[in-house]
Every structure is written in C-alpha cells, then in structure tokens.
Amino acid sequence: MDEPLVIGFETSCDETGIGIVRGATLLADAVASSVEEHARFGGVVPEVASRAHLEAMVATIRRALSTAGVSAADLDAVAVTAGPGLAGALMVGVAAAKAYALALGKPLFGVNHLSSHVAVDLLENGPLDEPAVALLVSGGHSSVLFVPRVGGQEIVELGATVDDAAGEAYDKIARLLGLPFPGGPHIDRLAVEGDPAAITFPRSMTGKADPPYAFSFSGLKTAVARWVERRERAGEPVPRADVAASFQEAVVDVLTAKAVAAAREMGVGHLLIGGGVAANSRLRALAAERCAAAGLRLRVPRPGLCTDNGAMVAALGAQLVIAGAAPSTLAIPADPGMRVTEVLV
Numbered sequence: 001m002d003e004p005l006v007i008g009f010e011t012s013c014d015e016t017g018i019g020i021v022r023g024a025t026l027l028a029d030a031v032a033s034s035v036e037e038h039a040r041f042g043g044v045v046p047e048v049a050s051r052a053h054l055e056a057m058v059a060t061i062r063r064a065l066s067t068a069g070v071s072a073a074d075l076d077a078v079a080v081t082a083g084p085g086l087a088g089a090l091m092v093g094v095a096a097a098k099a100y101a102l103a104l105g106k107p108l109f110g111v112n113h114l115s116s117h118v119a120v121d122l123l124e125n126g127p128l129d130e131p132a133v134a135l136l137v138s139g140g141h142s143s144v145l146f147v148p149r150v151g152g153q154e155i156v157e158l159g160a161t162v163d164d165a166a167g168e169a170y171d172k173i174a175r176l177l178g179l180p181f182p183g184g185p186h187i188d189r190l191a192v193e194g195d196p197a198a199i200t201f202p203r204s205m206t207g208k209a210d211p212p213y214a215f216s217f218s219g220l221k222t223a224v225a226r227w228v229e230r231r232e233r234a235g236e237p238v239p240r241a242d243v244a245a246s247f248q249e250a251v252v253d254v255l256t257a258k259a260v261a262a263a264r265e266m267g268v269g270h271l272l273i274g275g276g277v278a279a280n281s282r283l284r285a286l287a288a289e290r291c292a293a294a295g296l297r298l299r300v301p302r303p304g305l306c307t308d309n310g311a312m313v314a315a316l317g318a319q320l321v322i323a324g325a326a327p328s329t330l331a332i333p334a335d336p337g338m339r340v341t342e343v344l345v
C-alpha cells in the first residue's frame with residue numbers, strides 16, 4: 001500500500017480533535033476546545049465535555065477534510081481514542097468513528113490516547129527506527145516508557161507517578177495561586193518572571209531507596225500550599241512568580257533527571273517527550289540541556305502537538321496500518337481505564 005491516509009478522532013477530555021495524516025505526514029489538525037465552558041468550575045465537567053464533543057464533531061470533521069484537501073471516500077482507515085479518558089466524552093468519539101468506518105467500509109483502529117502522545121512525534125521529527133525511552137506527561141498520567149518502536153504495540157512502563165500526574169500538579173498549584181484552569185500554561189508564563197531558586201521545594205522520590213523511575217507530586221503540592229499559607233498568615237505578600245518558578249523547577253528537575261537516567265540505563269540514543277506538559281518551556285529547555293550533556297537526542301513535538309489533538313491519533317493509526325495490525329471490531333467499547341501498555345483494542 002502507498003502511505004495510508006488515516007483520520008484520527010480524539011475526544012478523551014475537553015478537546016474535540018480531528019486529524020488527518022498520510023503515513024507520517026500531517027495534512028490536517030482541527031481542534032475545537034470546550035475549555036472555556038469548564039473554566040469557571042476549575043476543572044473539566046464530564047457532562048459538559050460530552051455535549052460539546054457532540055456539538056463540535058461534524059463541523060470539526062468537515063474542517064479537517066477540507067484542510068487536508070481529501071474526501072472521506074479517499075480515507076484508508078479510521079483511528080479513534082478508545083481510552084483512557086472520560087467515559088462519556090470517549091463514547092462520543094468512538095461512536096462517531098465507528099459510524100465513519102461503517103459508512104465508508106474502512107477498518108477501525110481503537111487506540112490508546114497515551115501511545116498517541118508518543119506517536120505524534122513522528123509527524124514532527126520523522127521516522128525513528130530504533131528503541132527509545134519516552135517521558136509521557138499529561139493531565140492524567142506521568143510515566144517513563146521503554147518504546148521499542150514508535151507507533152508499535154510493545155511498550156514497557158518503567159515507572160509512573162504514584163499519586164498526582166505532572167499536569168494535575170500544575171493545575172492544582174495554578175489554582176492555589178489564583179490562576180485560571182487549565183493552569184499549566186499560566187504557570188509556565190508566570191514562572192518566566194520568577195526565580196526558580198527562590199524557594200527550595202522537595203524533589204520527591206529521589207532517595208536512594210526510591211524506585212528509580214517513579215514520580216510523586218502530591219507531597220510537593222502540599223509543600224507549596226504550606227509555604228503560601230505561612231506567608232499569608234504572617235501577613236506577608238506571596239511572591240507568586242517565585243513560587244511558580246520554584247514549583248516548576250522542582251517538577252521538571254525530577255522529570256528530566258529520571259527520564260535521562262532511564263534512557264542511559266536502557267542504552268537508547270533517543271529521549272521522546274509527549275503529553276500536554278511537554279508543551280512547558282522550562283521542561284523543554286532543561287530536557288535539551290540534560291540530553292545534550294548525556295549524549296542523547298531529544299525529540300519533542302511543537303507545543304501545539306503536545307496537547308490533545310486528533311493528529312496524534314491519526315499518526316498512531318497510520319503506524320498500525322503500516323505494521324499490518326489487525327483492526328478493531330465495531331463492537332469495541334470506550335475504555336476509560338485503558339492501561340498505558342495497551343496500544344490497540
């Protein structure tokens with residue numbers, strides 16, 4: 001087959017993403033976000049997200065097809081996020097993708113949202129024909145993965161967070177500092193004005209006896225909250241930019257140190273970073289510095305492809321088609337708790 005033309009549906013959280021790729025070439029990346037509808041609640045409201053997906057779906061598909069300059073009949077396969085994510089939100093995307101696959105008579109691939117965050121790298125940085133270590137950092141997950149083949153089905157989880165995900169920690173600290181939801185980008189911007197060495201917050205899970213590739217961010221969150229409370233109780237102003245920068249430094253210090261250590265331990269030449277938090281400017285800068293020092297090639301997509309989108313789902317779908325993977329059946333369910341090592345349903 002020539003390079004397969006694949007459409008990807010993403011609805012696991014608050015972004016309705018429809019992407020179209022030909023092999024590893026990005027043709028369209030249409031995203032409709034309901035984030036503003038959730039902002040006043042301080043977090044994503046599942047029912048609101050599901051309804052917004054439903055309302056945005058058809059227009060977003062049309063926009064993607066038109067941007068790509070293809071018609072639905074040209075598609076070779078339909079890929080969709082089957083999980084993990086919000087049950088109702090996932091169901092909207094899975095139902096829409098099934099309808100397309102059925103109507104077009106094309107194979108359906110129900111894929112893992114987290115593997116898609118890794119596979120999207122191919123669209124930006126080209127093929128990678130050797131094993132890599134991937135740091136996956138999103139709003140719901142934080143893991144270090146051994147990836148024999150990007151877009152392949154064999155993934156080993158070397159370590160993960162034992163409590164909050166990195167993105168969750170950003171969002172909670174943002175809330176504490178009175179910043180809007182989702183807080184990651186706001187902390188990123190505020191931190192630029194602050195001193196990352198102003199306050200020494202704990203680097204969790206970095207003791208000799210701790211698992212080498214596991215993370216914990218809930219202790220850090222508490223430490224930041226206590227620090228801010230002490231200031232407020234003493235009637236002193238809270239240096240928000242310094243708090244943001246120091247908190248961020250504690251997160252990205254541990255993330256990059258562990259990811260680089262894993263890549264060295266596994267003897268791979270490449271470190272990939274994916275997921276919404278991979279859009280973070282300080283994470284990208286520190287990872288670049290530490291990879292260079294360790295002789296590792298860093299691969300991280302542009303920020304717009306790090307946060308949720310449909311192109312990443314299409315990218316993974318295309319790799320599965322190329323690898324000759326057996327498609328999913330039309331009976332697959334949405335799987336809110338899909339495990340990170342399960343790439344295709």
Ligand code: KG4
Nearest residue numbers: 138139140167184185276277279280307308
């Ligand atoms: O991958 P993603 O878009 O959705 C999930 O699969 O969860 O990740 C969303 C998370 C949110 O917690 C958001 O605050 C965080 O990614 N995020 C960032 C940045 N942009 C998004 N965190 C830090 N810095 C950023 N620039």
Ligand code: ZN
Nearest residue numbers: 138275276308
């Ligand atoms: Zn995501």
